[in-house]
Amino acid sequence: MNDLNTLMHASVDGERPDVDRLLAGAIRDGQRLQRRRRMSYAGAGLAVAAIASAGAVVAGTRAGPGSATDVVPAARLTPTPTPSGPTPSGPAPLRAGQTLDLGQGMTGTVVTCTGLEPSGEKGVGPDCVLPKRYAIQSMSTIPGAGTGFAIVLTGPDQAIEDLWSNGFQDPQTNDYQGLAWALEADDPLIQPAYQGQGVAIDVPGWKLVGQVADDKQSLEGPGGAVADIVWRKASGYDDWISGMKNEPGTWTSPVHDGVFVTVQGGRGTTDADIQALGASLAWK
């Protein structure tokens, strides 16, 4: 065995995930993926049928970004399968303003990157640069027919969350490697939950560590025990409560000032620790 392997083991051996929380989250997200796939496939079939019968164009639930001057049916983005396989010319080129019906009330609008910054890595596509009104959420690293374009998403939060959880994989865009995915920069979905709603805890031996980052703050306790406080938007409270019912190792606060927090255990914590931390928690 090599020395880097030994150093890697020295770095992470002993680290363990919270398996119960991991499992609950994976099943919850996995079920969402299954539902999304079923709805996506059903939606694609309906879209094709509608286009065939009425030449319908795709319409979003709310206005997409920019002027959608080149609205096309979503089905046009998917190459038509032929007995001989994919067409040699590849997928139809993307154009700014095209819209896609992504199902669940979600619409994607194609926008052109205003710049491309080389990644500096062989085989890795360039970074898409968009105007500041957009916030890129994800970018394929593989160059391809989607390079130079981004899809700006609008629609229900849950649908966008599901697509995000699914790594922005969608049957209509599978042939467009290199695509970036973005939201309007002021979309409430990507604003952090934490807006200065600080908390204090009062359990002997425990302390808050560092600053809130990505809506999370760490707690350290006796014997190196660790836990996290996570700020979450009040809009997700009901779903959280129903999903986390009877979940050990997690404490959930009531809603306060548009947010609620959860205290979640990590290495070396017990459920009793978490409940004590939660009971002591006070809003500042």
Add this chain to the structure above:
Amino acid sequence: MANDPMEFASFVQTTSPQLYRTALLLTGDHHLAEDLTQTTYAKVFAGWRKVTRAGNPVGYTRTILMNTFLSHRRLRRTSETLGRAADLTETLADSPADGGASDADISTRVDLLAALAQLSRTDRAVLVARYWEDRSITETAHDLGLTETAVRTRAKRAIDRLRPLVRDLEGIL
């Protein structure tokens, strides 16, 4: 439900520690590692019947983890940079939880995780595949969609970059 939750739960119980450590080496951050691991298992759960039919669920899951890590730059967490690695190093350095680990051990951990965070994602993935998972050049090239030459070049370049940053690597590799 088509999936067998008990079978899946048993699979996660058995495999998650190793997968989480792989994710930790890739991301350098506990939260991101948790997210990456959970996303991976969610995808596995969604296709559990296909995964079990494939005959090598562990390998399949590892591939999904790598692909998920590599295929998209997750920019939602804007601090997925060295800054988070620095947070981790502070936590490790301050933490007495290492079961008697020496200062040198802790220093090694700090050095390596922080140094890995300075590499490109692809270079990190190459090193993790080669030196953590002990995958061959050929297997790594296949897993990551690179040529074997690219794997060799990337591994050498990445180690060259790590050497001055990680004390214990000096003069060894």
